[in-house]
Amino acid sequence: MKKTNKICTLSLLALACFNTNASPTKTISLPGDWFGEYPKVEHFVPAYNAGYWNTGNAHQWYNNCYNYAANRTSPTNAKSQPGYASGHRGFDSNRRSCAGVMEGARRDGFTPVPRSQWASKKADTSGTKTLMALVLAPNRDYHWYRRDGNGKWSHKPGSTAVTNLDNSGRIITDPERADRGIYTTFCGYYEGQSSILLHRLQIYITQNRGRTYVTGQFRSRSNDSLNPSLANTVEQPQSTVTLLKYSGRENPSVPISQLDDYLKYRLSEVAALQDTSIIRKEVAQPGEPLLPGKLGYSGILIDDVEGVYFNAGDKVLISEDEIKVLSQNHTQSHTRMASSQDQGQGIGFTKSHLLDLSLEQDLIDFIEAK
Numbered sequence: 001m002k003k004t005n006k007i008c009t010l011s012l013l014a015l016a017c018f019n020t021n022a023s024p025t026k027t028i029s030l031p032g033d034w035f036g037e038y039p040k041v042e043h044f045v046p047a048y049n050a051g052y053w054n055t056g057n058a059h060q061w062y063n064n065c066y067n068y069a070a071n072r073t074s075p076t077n078a079k080s081q082p083g084y085a086s087g088h089r090g091f092d093s094n095r096r097s098c099a100g101v102m103e104g105a106r107r108d109g110f111t112p113v114p115r116s117q118w119a120s121k122k123a124d125t126s127g128t129k130t131l132m133a134l135v136l137a138p139n140r141d142y143h144w145y146r147r148d149g150n151g152k153w154s155h156k157p158g159s160t161a162v163t164n165l166d167n168s169g170r171i172i173t174d175p176e177r178a179d180r181g182i183y184t185t186f187c188g189y190y191e192g193q194s195s196i197l198l199h200r201l202q203i204y205i206t207q208n209r210g211r212t213y214v215t216g217q218f219r220s221r222s223n224d225s226l227n228p229s230l231a232n233t234v235e236q237p238q239s240t241v242t243l244l245k246y247s248g249r250e251n252p253s254v255p256i257s258q259l260d261d262y263l264k265y266r267l268s269e270v271a272a273l274q275d276t277s278i279i280r281k282e283v284a285q286p287g288e289p290l291l292p293g294k295l296g297y298s299g300i301l302i303d304d305v306e307g308v309y310f311n312a313g314d315k316v317l318i319s320e321d322e323i324k325v326l327s328q329n330h331t332q333s334h335t336r337m338a339s340s341q342d343q344g345q346g347i348g349f350t351k352s353h354l355l356d357l358s359l360e361q362d363l364i365d366f367i368e369a370k
Contacts, residue, residue: 040198043128044206046071048148050162052207054289056315056326056348061159062216065247068156069132069144070108071194071210078216079158079250082142083107087219091142091249098187101134101142101248105190109212113189121189122174125151129191130210133175136185143183143247143295145175146192149206153178156293157247159301163293181295183247216250237305243367244291244298252367256308263366266359267302271309274325279352290317290326290349300363315349318360324351 053068054060064079074080082090083104090104106112110132113121121131131147145155153172154164164171166178176186194209242253259267273279284290291298299319304310313328326349354360 041195042198043193043195044209045128045130045147045149046194046206046209048150048152048154048164049207050154050164053156053162056290060161060291063156064158065142065144065156066214068154068162069130069146070110070192070212070214071130071146071206071208072212072214073208074214074216076215076217079248080214080216081218081248082214084218085213085215089218096139098134098136098142098185101136102187102190105134108214110190110192113191115188118189121191129193132190132192134187134190135175135180135183136187137182138185140182141246141249142187143180145172145178157295158244158251158298160244160291160298161289161293165293167295183295239302239304239306239308241363241367242301242303243364244301245296247295252370254367254370256302256304256306258370259366263359263362266356266362267309270323270354270356270359273355274310274323274350274352279355281350281352284324284349284351290315290324300360300367318354318363321354321357321360322351323354324349 053063058077059073062077062079063073066082067074067080070080072080081104082088082101083093084090086104086107088104088107089100091101094100094103102112111129113131125147133145133147133153135143135145137143143155143157145153147153148164152164153175154162155172156162166172167181168179170179172178193211194206195211196204196209239256240253241256241259242251244251256264256267274281291301299317302310302314302316302318304312304314304316306312307314310316310325311328315326317324
């Protein structure tokens with residue numbers, strides 16, 4: 001009988017045995033606790049997977065550029081801020097400078113890259129650490145980019161969509177040379193770490209696997225331990241109007257109930273027109289997000305959870321004299337609710353042009369005056 005030599009290799013998902021002089025034999029699945037009490041850790045650079053973040057719901061609204069760069073979602077309904085987990089004020093410290101944000105990131109566990117190593121770190125794509133870049137809109141806001149596993153860069157401007165394009169629509173190959181809009185100051189680079197435990201074999205997921213804990217809940221002496229269950233804290237829902245102008249910081253927002261009577265009346269008129277044929281309406285094209293990834297001002301977002309003017313739960317974006325309505329109402333003929341597959345793909349909202357072209361600016365003025 002001919003002797004057969006067999007070797008076995010451990011892959012991420014299973015143990016595969018191969019004959020050295022024949023075709024592969026049967027793949028054997030391993031039990032979940034095969035590694036016993038000695039878990040192995042795999043470090044990696046996350047892939048570019050915009051769909052994980054661009055959900056069109058709270059998962060997208062409550063995670064900002066810092067969450068994305070850190071590859072860690074927020075445990076609270078607040079965009080994560082550098083240093084908050086350790087009691088550092090981040091951007092709001094040190095005169096809202098690069099130094100304040102960078103110190104906050106360092107306290108969160110990220111490693112600063114000395115300026116002398118910027119060029120070499122950017123040129124080397126072979127490591128398992130994620131390279132992150134910090135930029136600043138002087139005295140206004142901060143923004144983070146991250147380098148993905150493909151060697152290109154991507155980012156998530158505030159509540160808007162994750163994208164690998166700069167403000168000119170070009171693929172980002174170098175954040176220092178990209179069109180960053182008002183974020184004109186380049187602060188520097190940091191390194192982060194994503195990892196996955198291999199003691200229980202599972203599908204290799206690269207999103208939300210950042211090792212560093214980041215949060216939008218500020219840690220103070222009266223709050224010595226950050227409680228992830230804060231994310232499940234339910235307050236009385238309010239319909240709000242939010243000015244989308246920041247990437248890192250929380251955007252200014254007011255309840256609809258606090259608008260003056262004149263703005264309330266004008267909003268009610270806009271809402272009423274959506275159910276008529278007076279204005280032209282069109283369904284968004286596949287791949288068109290409700291909030292496109294863009295640095296700088298993106299519009300006014302109305303989250304009408306109470307159904308004050310629109311359908312309860314509608315998201316309404318007023319931007320550049322155009323209105324986009326992501327509706328919860330299944331009965332309207334001109335719109336339909338997006339399914340889980342549709343969310344983030346631009347299907348499920350309608351577009352129309354405002355007749356009152358001054359409404360957008362008046363809402364901006366009112367919110368900024370608060």
